[in-house]
Amino acid sequence: MLYWLHWIDLAGVAVFAIAGTLMAYKKHMDGFGVVVLASVTAVGGGTLRDMILDLPVFWVQDPSFFYVITAAAAVTILWLRRKETFPLKYLLFADAIGLAFFNVMGLQKALTYGASPFIAIILGTMTGVFGGLIRDVICREIPLVLKGELYATTCILGGAGYILCSTFGSSIPVAMFVAFSLTLSLRLAAMKWGWALPVFNPHDKITDE
Amino acid sequence: MLYWLHWIDLAGVAVFAIAGTLMAYKKHMDGFGVVVLASVTAVGGGTLRDMILDLPVFWVQDPSFFYVITAAAAVTILWLRRKETFPLKYLLFADAIGLAFFNVMGLQKALTYGASPFIAIILGTMTGVFGGLIRDVICREIPLVLKGELYATTCILGGAGYILCSTFGSSIPVAMFVAFSLTLSLRLAAMKWGWALPVFNPHDKITDE
Amino acid sequence: MLYWLHWIDLAGVAVFAIAGTLMAYKKHMDGFGVVVLASVTAVGGGTLRDMILDLPVFWVQDPSFFYVITAAAAVTILWLRRKETFPLKYLLFADAIGLAFFNVMGLQKALTYGASPFIAIILGTMTGVFGGLIRDVICREIPLVLKGELYATTCILGGAGYILCSTFGSSIPVAMFVAFSLTLSLRLAAMKWGWALPVFNPHDKITDE
Numbered sequence: 044m045l046y047w048l049h050w051i052d053l054a055g056v057a058v059f060a061i062a063g064t065l066m067a068y069k070k071h072m073d074g075f076g077v078v079v080l081a082s083v084t085a086v087g088g089g090t091l092r093d094m095i096l097d098l099p100v101f102w103v104q105d106p107s108f109f110y111v112i113t114a115a116a117a118v119t120i121l122w123l124r125r126k127e128t129f130p131l132k133y134l135l136f137a138d139a140i141g142l143a144f145f146n147v148m149g150l151q152k153a154l155t156y157g158a159s160p161f162i163a164i165i166l167g168t169m170t171g172v173f174g175g176l177i178r179d180v181i182c183r184e185i186p187l188v189l190k191g192e193l194y195a196t197t198c199i200l201g202g203a204g205y206i207l208c209s210t211f212g213s214s215i216p217v218a219m220f221v222a223f224s225l226t227l228s229l230r231l232a233a234m235k236w237g238w239a240l241p242v243f244n245p246h247d248k249i250t251d252e
Numbered sequence: 253m254l255y256w257l258h259w260i261d262l263a264g265v266a267v268f269a270i271a272g273t274l275m276a277y278k279k280h281m282d283g284f285g286v287v288v289l290a291s292v293t294a295v296g297g298g299t300l301r302d303m304i305l306d307l308p309v310f311w312v313q314d315p316s317f318f319y320v321i322t323a324a325a326a327v328t329i330l331w332l333r334r335k336e337t338f339p340l341k342y343l344l345f346a347d348a349i350g351l352a353f354f355n356v357m358g359l360q361k362a363l364t365y366g367a368s369p370f371i372a373i374i375l376g377t378m379t380g381v382f383g384g385l386i387r388d389v390i391c392r393e394i395p396l397v398l399k400g401e402l403y404a405t406t407c408i409l410g411g412a413g414y415i416l417c418s419t420f421g422s423s424i425p426v427a428m429f430v431a432f433s434l435t436l437s438l439r440l441a442a443m444k445w446g447w448a449l450p451v452f453n454p455h456d457k458i459t460d461e
Numbered sequence: 462m463l464y465w466l467h468w469i470d471l472a473g474v475a476v477f478a479i480a481g482t483l484m485a486y487k488k489h490m491d492g493f494g495v496v497v498l499a500s501v502t503a504v505g506g507g508t509l510r511d512m513i514l515d516l517p518v519f520w521v522q523d524p525s526f527f528y529v530i531t532a533a534a535a536v537t538i539l540w541l542r543r544k545e546t547f548p549l550k551y552l553l554f555a556d557a558i559g560l561a562f563f564n565v566m567g568l569q570k571a572l573t574y575g576a577s578p579f580i581a582i583i584l585g586t587m588t589g590v591f592g593g594l595i596r597d598v599i600c601r602e603i604p605l606v607l608k609g610e611l612y613a614t615t616c617i618l619g620g621a622g623y624i625l626c627s628t629f630g631s632s633i634p635v636a637m638f639v640a641f642s643l644t645l646s647l648r649l650a651a652m653k654w655g656w657a658l659p660v661f662n663p664h665d666k667i668t669d670e
Contacts, residue, residue, distance in 0.1 A: 067607070074658040075614040076607035079590065090513065095299065095309045100513045106579045120660050161315045172288065180390055181598055181607065189276070189285035189390065196284040240283040242329050304508065304518045370524045381497065389599055398485070398494035398599065405493040449492040451538050 048151065051219075052089065052101065055144030056108050059085040059174050060115035062137035068123050069134065070182050080178060081116040082109070085141075087174035092149050092166055096156055135234055138175055138187065143227035146171035146198040147219050150205055164202035171198045171226070193233035196240055201226030257360065260428075261298065261310065264353030265317050268294040268383050269324035271346040277332050278343065279391050289387060290325040291318070294350075296383035301358050301375055305365055344443055347384055347396065352436035355380035355407040356428050359414055373411035380407045380435070402442035405449055410435030466569065469637075470507065470519065473562030474526050477503040477592050478533035480555040486541050487552065488600050498596060499534040500527070503559075505592035510567050510584055514574050553652055556593055556605065561645035564589035564616040565637050568623055582620035589616045589644070611651035614658055619644030 063084030067077040086102055093100045102108040149170025153163035172188045172195055179186040188194045205222035213221070232238060272293030276286040295311055302309045311317040358379025362372035381397050381404055388395040397403045414431035422430070441447055481502030485495040504520055511518045520526040567588025571581035590606045590613055597604040606612045623640035631639070650656055 068661055070607075072607045073609035073660055074611065075617070076604075076609075076612065077660055079606050079613045094303050094512055095312060097306075097308060099515060103513060103576065103580060103584075106577060109579070109583060123661060158312065159315060161318070162312060165318060166312075176390070181594070181604060183392065183601065183603075185392075186285075186390060188288050189279075189281045191282035191285075193283065194285065195288045199284070242282055242286055243277055243332060303512055304521060306517060367521065368524060370527070371521060374527060375521075385599070392601065394601075395494075395599060397497050398488075398490045400491035400494075402492065403494065404497045408493070451491055451495055452486055452541060 048148065051144060052148055053107065053111050055141055055148055056085040056089075057111050057115045058137050058144065059088075059141035060112040061119050062134055062141055062175070063178055064116045064119040065123075065134040065137060066178055066182055066184075068119075069131070077120065078113060078116050080181065082112050083181065084174045084178040085112050085115075087177045088145050088149065088170040088172065089174075091173050092152065092170040095166065095169075096153060096158070098152075098156065132234075135187075136231075139227060139230040139234065142171045142175065142194075142198065142230060143201065143223050144171075145174065146201055146226050147205070147223045150202050150222065151215070151219060160206045164199055164206065167202045167222075168195055168198035191239040191241065193229060193238045193240060197226050197229040197233065200229055257357065260353060261357055262316065262320050264350055264357055265294040265298075266320050266324045267346050267353065268297075268350035269321040270328050271343055271350055271384070272387055273325045273328040274332075274343040274346060275387055275391055275393075277328075278340070279393075286329065287322060287325050289390065291321050292390065293383045293387040294321050294324075296386045297354050297358065297379040297381065298383075300382050301361065301379040304375065304378075305362060305367070307361075307365065341443075344396075345440075348436060348439040348443065351380045351384065351403075351407065351439060352410065352432050353380075354383065355410055355435050356414070356432045359411050359431065360424070360428060369415045373408055373415070376411045376431075377404055377407035400448040400450065402438060402447050402449060406435050406438040406442065409438055466566065469562060470566055471525065471529050473559055473566055474503040474507075475529050475533045476555050476562065477506075477559035478530040479537050480552055480559055480593070481596055482534045482537040483541075483552040483555060484596055484600055484602075486537075487549070488602075495538065496531060496534050498599065500530050501599065502592045502596040503530050503533075505595045506563050506567065506588040506590065507592075509591050510570065510588040513584065513587075514571060514576070516570075516574065550652075553605075554649075557645060557648040557652065560589045560593065560612075560616065560648060561619065561641050562589075563592065564619055564644050565623070565641045568620050568640065569633070569637060578624045582617055582624070585620045585640075586613055586616035609657040609659065611647060611656050611658060615644050615647040615651065618647055 060081040063081035064077055066084070067080045072080065086108065090100050090102075146167045148167075150163050150167030152170075153166040154160070158166060176186045176188055201222045204225040205218045208218035208221050209215070229238075269290040272290035273286055275293070276289045281289065295317065299309050299311075355376045357376075359372050359376030361379075362375040363369070367375060385395045385397055410431040413434040414427045417427035417430050418424070438447075478499040481499035482495055484502070485498045490498065504526065508518050508520075564585045566585075568581050568585030570588075571584040572578070576584060594604045594606055619640040622643040623636045626636035626639050627633070647656075
């Protein structure tokens with residue numbers, strides 16, 4: 044495994060821990076539960092990825108991930124105690140960065156361990172999406188991934204960008220950088236301009252019985 | 253592993269993908285999140301089963317499952333865009349078929365890999381129930397499995413039917429067919445006639461403090 | 462693996478099954494779904510622990526756990542049918558005992574299979590917290606672990622007690638007993654006197670947009 048991938052994993056864990064802490068703050072949670080929520084958000088996607096790939100779970104032999112989560116949560120808490128307001132967009136922004144990091148990491152790890160490109164794109168998307176999905180389900184929010192705005196789609200397009208780059212002979216770091224930038228910029232654009240992918244006819248009627 | 257089991261798994265995945273798409277429609281979701289919800293519903297139970305049995309997760313080496321999910325979701329979306337109404341019973345019906353398919357598959361796979369009959373019945377039930385449970389939790393519905401109507405019970409009785417058949421010397425396909433029919437017909441009957449298994453006294457009072 | 466650890470696992474499973482059944486009762490659930498909820502609560506934490514440690518899941522080769530769950534749920538149901546009232550504190554009390562049992566078991570199992578003390582404390586906390594977390598998420602309650610009162614913190618302090626004891630040369634049973642007592646008494650004290658760990662400034666304002 045490439046040595047610097049570890050740092051990307053750590054970075055993804057840190058931003059998702061921040062996103063989890065912000066959500067805990069938004070939902071008026073308190074106590075150590077904040078760190079639990081930050082941890083679930085931060086390691087949820089990667090844990091699922093490793094269990095599905097039947098690899099040792101990435102944080103079990105390496106305590107540094109939980110040091111990073113604790114530090115990220117602590118800094119966020121201190122910052123929130125100073126500031127008296129908290130714009131929701133910070134949460135969405137941290138979530139977008141975490142999404143892009145984890146998408147790339149999941150994709151790269153799946154490819155490294157022999158998954159086909161198609162399955163690697165799915166595992167990347169799953170890694171990116173799952174931590175935030177658990178966070179939202181635990182907090183009883185409608186998961187971001189299920190709202191109309193582009194979310195999982197940005198991971199799939201970012202992953203496709205990676206596969207395209209490596210097909211045309213890019214080195215792994217370049218392909219990863221392209222996938223990261225593509226996922227992040229698509230997600231930010233979707234947030235800014237409300238890009239969506241409507242699949243249902245808005246005039247449909249539902250008869251519940 | 254028997255060759256045609258693959259087709260049963262694909263069929264179960266397809267109907268649960270339809271059930272997931274219908275639920276997404278019912279909850280006014282949109283975008284690619286619909287396919288995410290369809291996928292979670294469709295592969296959730298089998299993924300948990302394989303992780304618990306410590307086997308390679310069934311879809312990792314085989315992209316066909318996601319082709320089937322995408323196709324099933326696409327057809328359902330197109331159909332929903334044509335029809336202007338959507339009776340809830342279609343969702344319950346697709347869910348019942350998926351339940352029966354996955355119950356049988358989970359049971360068969362657990363037995364194939366050496367689980368005892370008792371544990372195999374539990375793993376079958378878990379495979380059948382879990383995808384729909386995640387779907388309902390994500391969508392903030394009361395999970396079908398926790399409502400009064402027979403649900404998990406039908407899986408257990410279907411599984412018991414399998415064990416009984418194979419005890420009396422049936423071949424595997426016959427036992428699987430019996431278990432499938434038993435689970436499905438019990439579940440449909442429970443839906444039609446409201447069969448339930450009351451365990452609590454309806455006149456109980458709860459003091460919350 | 463030490464022989465009597467099995468009994469501790471069984472005891473933890475039994476009290477969490479009771480807690481799951483009480484929650485099902487509180488939420489007016491019925492049918493076999495009650496047993497499903499009891500099972501999820503009882504085996505959820507340990508299943509996750511074993512999947513993360515990449516060990517065979519503890520109940521797959523041993524049906525006794527599900528006999529215990531069924532028996533515990535049945536006794537609780539009979540008791541609830543007799544009594545006409547149900548004080549919520551019974552649920553919280555069963556949950557506290559299960560939390561302490563599973564914390565110790567998770568910690569011990571992680572150490573036995575070579576985890577570092579730090580990771581073992583996290584895995585113990587996860588084992589203790591996760592079953593109840595799933596139970597609360599499925600029942601659409603705010604998870605106990607995310608409320609302000611000490612919850613995950615008691616597991617961490619209990620785990621730290623274990624590590625301290627074994628550093629000073631205690632035998633494993635003594636260290637386990639200390640960790641169990643510490644976790645349980647801290648949790649009960651937190652419930653009685655509302656001990657909390659406030660991390661956010663209560664006067665903060667949130668701007669949602």
